[in-house]
Amino acid sequence: MGREESKKDVCLFSQDQLDTIKSGYDDWFNNVLKDNDRQDELSGKYVTHSGIPIRMLHTPADIAGIDYAEDIGFPGCAPYVRGVYPNMYRGRPFTLRQLAGLGAPEDCNLRVKYLLGHGATGVNILFDLPTIRGYNSDDPEAEGNVGHCGAAVDSIWDIDAFFKDIDLGAISTSVVTHLPSTSIVIPGMYFAVAEQRGTPKDKIAGTCQNDFIMETCVGSGPEILPPPVSFRLQCDVVEYICENYPRFNPISYNGYNLREAGTDAVQEVAIAISNAIATAEELIGRGMDVDKFAPRMSFFWDLHNDFFEEIAKCRASRKVWYKIMHDRFGAKNPKSCLMRFHIQTAGVTLPATEPLNNVARSAIQGLAAVFGGCQSLHIDSFDEAYSAPTEEAALVSLRTQQIIQSETGVINTVDPLAGSYYVEYLTEQMINRIFDYIKQIEELGGLVKAVEDGWLHREIANYNLKYQKKIETGEMKIVGVNYFRAEEASTQEIEVFEYPETYTRQKAKLDRLRKERNRQKVDESLNVLRDKCHTDENLYPYTMEAVKNLVTLGEIEELFREEFGLWTFPLIS
Amino acid sequence: MARPIKVVMAKLGLDIHWRGVYLVSQFLRDAGMDVVYIGNKFPEQIVEAAMQEDADIVGMSTLGGNHLTLGLKTVSLLEHAEMTGVKVFMGGVIPPKHIPQLLDGGVHKVYGPDTPMETIINGIKESISV
Numbered sequence: 001m002g003r004e005e006s007k008k009d010v011c012l013f014s015q016d017q018l019d020t021i022k023s024g025y026d027d028w029f030n031n032v033l034k035d036n037d038r039q040d041e042l043s044g045k046y047v048t049h050s051g052i053p054i055r056m057l058h059t060p061a062d063i064a065g066i067d068y069a070e071d072i073g074f075p076g077c078a079p080y081v082r083g084v085y086p087n088m089y090r091g092r093p094f095t096l097r098q099l100a101g102l103g104a105p106e107d108c109n110l111r112v113k114y115l116l117g118h119g120a121t122g123v124n125i126l127f128d129l130p131t132i133r134g135y136n137s138d139d140p141e142a143e144g145n146v147g148h149c150g151a152a153v154d155s156i157w158d159i160d161a162f163f164k165d166i167d168l169g170a171i172s173t174s175v176v177t178h179l180p181s182t183s184i185v186i187p188g189m190y191f192a193v194a195e196q197r198g199t200p201k202d203k204i205a206g207t208c209q210n211d212f213i214m215e216t217c218v219g220s221g222p223e224i225l226p227p228p229v230s231f232r233l234q235c236d237v238v239e240y241i242c243e244n245y246p247r248f249n250p251i252s253y254n255g256y257n258l259r260e261a262g263t264d265a266v267q268e269v270a271i272a273i274s275n276a277i278a279t280a281e282e283l284i285g286r287g288m289d290v291d292k293f294a295p296r297m298s299f300f301w302d303l304h305n306d307f308f309e310e311i312a313k314c315r316a317s318r319k320v321w322y323k324i325m326h327d328r329f330g331a332k333n334p335k336s337c338l339m340r341f342h343i344q345t346a347g348v349t350l351p352a353t354e355p356l357n358n359v360a361r362s363a364i365q366g367l368a369a370v371f372g373g374c375q376s377l378h379i380d381s382f383d384e385a386y387s388a389p390t391e392e393a394a395l396v397s398l399r400t401q402q403i404i405q406s407e408t409g410v411i412n413t414v415d416p417l418a419g420s421y422y423v424e425y426l427t428e429q430m431i432n433r434i435f436d437y438i439k440q441i442e443e444l445g446g447l448v449k450a451v452e453d454g455w456l457h458r459e460i461a462n463y464n465l466k467y468q469k470k471i472e473t474g475e476m477k478i479v480g481v482n483y484f485r486a487e488e489a490s491t492q493e494i495e496v497f498e499y500p501e502t503y504t505r506q507k508a509k510l511d512r513l514r515k516e517r518n519r520q521k522v523d524e525s526l527n528v529l530r531d532k533c534h535t536d537e538n539l540y541p542y543t544m545e546a547v548k549n550l551v552t553l554g555e556i557e558e559l560f561r562e563e564f565g566l567w568t569f570p571l572i573s
Numbered sequence: 574m575a576r577p578i579k580v581v582m583a584k585l586g587l588d589i590h591w592r593g594v595y596l597v598s599q600f601l602r603d604a605g606m607d608v609v610y611i612g613n614k615f616p617e618q619i620v621e622a623a624m625q626e627d628a629d630i631v632g633m634s635t636l637g638g639n640h641l642t643l644g645l646k647t648v649s650l651l652e653h654a655e656m657t658g659v660k661v662f663m664g665g666v667i668p669p670k671h672i673p674q675l676l677d678g679g680v681h682k683v684y685g686p687d688t689p690m691e692t693i694i695n696g697i698k699e700s701i702s703v
Binding site: 129130132133135141142143144145148149218219220221222260261262348351352353385386387460461464465468472478481482569571572573 | 584586587588589590591592595596599600608609610611612613614615636637638639641642643666668685686687689690691
């Protein structure tokens with residue numbers, strides 16, 4: 001079989017050593033392996049989840065072309081394969097970031113306090129579907145979804161209630177507004193609450209997601225803004241927050257949900273980075289210096305089942321980002337070239353059958369995330385396939401993180417899997433494949449265009465079909481589901497979170513708000529915003545002004561839909 | 574030859590998770606059914622589409638917790654429109670304890686996570702032959 005000839009001179013090993021290793025490998029392959037094993041290896045059926053060939057045995061010959069100093073380097077130094085900080089977890093353990101958000105903001109407040117009280121150092125706040133897609137709780141479109149799967153937020157009052165008695169200057173909050181159209185509103189409510197409480201702007205730490213791919217592609221909805229509009233709002237958010245809130249990350253390129261919607265590891269990273277490239281081009285076009293915004297960009301990866309490939313993905317993504325920021329955009333500030341990312345374990349891998357097995361799956365994925373060098377981690381709960389996590393399940397997830405961090409010893413040395421022939425081989429393969437896919441997107445006219453044309457939706461649909469067929473045929477094994485399935489399916493009763501009273505509470509609050517607010521100020525701020533939609537101006541200052549005047553989320557989103565029009569989701573027949 | 578089974582597939586209300594519903598649509602198509610995926614729709618729109626398409630089957634997916642409200646509302650609107658011949662299937666993340674309520678309310682079958690595609694295909698075929 002043909003082994004790839006290394007492009008460079010031998011760097012990690014002497015030529016003599018390498019010759020010995022290569023002939024040793026041939027001898028092993030031809031004389032030690034049994035006939036069946038040789039056939040098995042030659043069949044080519046062993047590939048990673050994204051299709052990278054896996055050898056039965058990886059040797060130094062697979063990584064002979066690697067130049068350690070140039071290709072891998074030292075942590076905290078270019079090209080950052082080994083990590084973004086010099087001492088990694090010794091200096092700064094990964095943030096234990098579990099989610100909170102169910103029901104009314106008042107319920108969430110208790111959950112946040114519960115998690116902070118048990119050692120969490122940051123919180124993710126999730127919203128219910130009406131909030132995610134920009135409808136008030138009493139909007140007819142919101143029917144049936146208020147308070148499910150996340151918190152209901154209609155106005156600045158709700159953000160105030162969510163964080164009651166919590167010092168906004170002392171925590172780091174991931175405000176999980178997926179869409180740019182809500183990221184231009186809800187974090188603004190958070191900033192406005194902080195301002196009212198006198199918290200200085202430079203103490204406000206956190207992230208919002210703000211990803212136009214989420215708005216137009218990953219999540220579907222009855223009313224979707226056109227991709228170029230969503231992209232413009234995304235860039236408005238980044239620009240405004242970079243100018244005003246130095247410790248708040250205005251964007252988290254969401255590879256995670258893309259992956260969950262249906263892509264492999266290569267596509268996940270390549271699409272997210274393509275979005276970052278598009279953002280950088282837009283902001284530079286607006287006159288912003290790359291070093292002003294790039295240090296504040298962050299990424300969000302999924303940690304799926306293929307243990308080593310996922311670790312390689314994390315390591316590879318840091319280098320791709322470095323190359324793009326440094327070589328392509330000429331970033332001078334080293335922080336511009338640091339890819340920081342949050343990881344969530346893969347919800348899509350967690351079946352409903354025998355749910356307690358998911359504790360094991362998630363722990364293994366969480367461990368891979370740590371080997372990958374993530375900055376913060378969320379471990380999915382075993383009841384993932386039933387509902388947003390119950391308190392018991394959320395605590396198991398938090399405890400799993402603490403066990404990895406405090407009991408296993410894996411955080412005591414930086415990037416412990418570096419130097420593994422297999423991991424370094426995969427890392428190099430991932431880097432090349434990510435660059436290739438980015439190039440493919442550019443050849444389609446860039447990501448915004450590729451989304452508008454429905455290309456990305458088709459890529460996702462094709463991937464899912466392939467993946468699902470592997471499950472249906474049993475080629476992809478899921479223990480307890482299509483492999484070692486129990487005779488009697490487990491009937492374990494999982495408690496489900498429900499907040500039926502959320503609607504009533506939100507409705508009452510909205511009624512009171514509409515009565516108490518100054519109608520003239522509301523109309524004024526809406527009219528100004530309406531006019532500004534048709535200019536090149538950044539809309540953030542105007543949405544901020546509106547939320548301070550008690551304009552609701554739903555009112556602002558409705559205005560966007562009226563002014564910008566709607567777009568049809570490509571896969572609809 | 575009898576006409577293929579006509580299926581209208583919808584994402585219920587605001588739920589954003591389209592992976593499952595689109596996959597099921599593709600598998601039903603591959604199994605020879607005539608499938609129309611109408612995207613995110615509310616009960617009135619789903620009934621309207623079922624009427625226009627002369628559907629045998631309405632499939633609704635939700636992972637957003639609106640199954641008891643919007644799901645049951647769709648069934649009763651179908652009854653109201655005297656489209657009782659249309660069989661309603663639901664899938665997604667639906668707590669097992671809610672399934673009896675859905676079935677009592679007129680939903681023909683509910684398929685949760687981990688359901689093999691073959692089960693869904695056969696379930697639809699059987700519902701038509703009865």
